[in-house]
Amino acid sequence: MDLADLKDQQKIIQHLEGQGLQNVIFTNCVKDKNIKQVIPAVTELVRSSYRYHRGENVELCIMVIGVPNVGKSSLINSLRRQHLRKGKATRVGGEPGVTRAVMSRIQVCERPLMFLLDTPGVLAPRIESVETGLKLALCGTVRDHLVGEETLADYLLYTLNRHQLFGYVQHYGLGGACDDVGSVLKHVAVRLGKTQKVKVLTGTGNVNVIQPNYTAAAHDFLRAFRSGLLGPVMLDRDVLQSAPP
Ligand SMILES: Nc1nc2c(ncn2[C@@H]2O[C@H](COP(=O)(O)OP(=O)(O)OP(=O)(O)O)[C@@H](O)[C@H]2O)c(=O)[nH]1
Ligand SMILES: [Mg+2]
Structure with a gap:
């Protein structure tokens, strides 16, 4: 959210909704802005989805996906800073391909107990234009x-x-x-x-x-x-x- 011009924030949200993407949160993972909204929103989505209603499973394990260099690893580190007061768990960098493989799960919250899986960024095999x-x-x-x-x-x-x-x-x-x-x-x-x-x-x-x-x-x-x-x-x-x- 710090690098994007968000004058048209509402239009961006509408456009994404039109593509079937809801629950958009604008974050700054370097300065930890709006990060605290993420876990409650994700938890609510999981809890309200009957697909995940399996009584014995109290912990959440979620995969973080996206194009290369978009800030996936930074988001995980930021969540850990905010919720656990813990330092960097996954390497970040200004180039694509910093995260190379799906590593072990990383805890980002205690209540609810949530783990995230960092993944390497991927691009669609064909770019439309x-x-x-x-x-x-x-x-x-x-x-x-x-x-x-x-x-x-x-x-x-x-x-x-x-x-x-x-x-x-x-x-x-x-x-x-x-x-x-x-x-x-x-x-x-x-x-x-x-x-x-x-x-x-x-x-x-x-x-x-x-x-x-x-x-x-x-x-x-x-x-x-x-x-x-x-x-x-x-x-x-x-x-x-x-x-x-
Ligand atoms: N200004 C700004 N920079 C960010 C933000 N989030 C991440 N970055 C920077 O973007 C670059 C890429 O961040 P990463 O977290 O490594 O991105 P990634 O999606 O894990 O990248 P890959 O593992 O290569 O797919 C780094 O230089 C970060 O410091 C943000 O919210 N604001
Ligand atoms: Mg990464």
């Missing part, structure tokens, strides 16, 4: 080099401009909004001192020239976006707008 793929990549669900950091930076700049989110202009001290990713990355590289010496072969001899390191600039641009430094963004705003009222 290139744009959906780019959005997922922007959220770090696949390794950046598979798409290319500059390609991702280009899509990020396009999205920010389309949504009129100009936090990047201020963050990098640009003169104004710009839709040319080359110019933006050049400015970022120069500002951050990310330049490199490149040998240019000319007819009269080799010359060393200093060039902006576009990849390093793209890397910083993506990192800034993912840590919220460019402001909250709702990548799926177009999906909400095209949805029927």
Whole structure:
């Protein structure tokens, strides 16, 4: 909830409900916000479902699933901090594929006695469109080099401009909004001192020239976006707008 632009929170909930997803809770697993709502809601769902009414079973064991890098392990750690005052039980990281296998169950609450199973993130084998793929990549669900950091930076700049989110202009001290990713990355590289010496072969001899390191600039641009430094963004705003009222 801290990285997403939640101006249209109600629309997001409606859209998810339309897809059969209910009981949505917006959380921040880094700052432990809204985390305490999770266990009561889950417990109530299990208790009210007659499928799980097996008298002898008093403990709950639930699997946490989702796309890579979405914060599954962070949620488990946050629940343990909040309910048991216990430290990290499962490794987190800013890249996809941090959790590699279904590990042993992790206790997150005493009353009710609840255990969670952390799982590796999985993506659908087929992504419906290139744009959906780019959005997922922007959220770090696949390794950046598979798409290319500059390609991702280009899509990020396009999205920010389309949504009129100009936090990047201020963050990098640009003169104004710009839709040319080359110019933006050049400015970022120069500002951050990310330049490199490149040998240019000319007819009269080799010359060393200093060039902006576009990849390093793209890397910083993506990192800034993912840590919220460019402001909250709702990548799926177009999906909400095209949805029927
Ligand atoms: N800002 C913010 N960052 C978060 C939040 N939850 C998780 N993160 C960050 O997102 C990154 C991924 O978190 P993980 O918990 O490792 O994600 P995961 O879903 O377990 O990832 P895999 O095991 O690779 O599938 C880490 O850098 C976390 O610090 C959140 O609520 N807010
Ligand atoms: Mg994980």
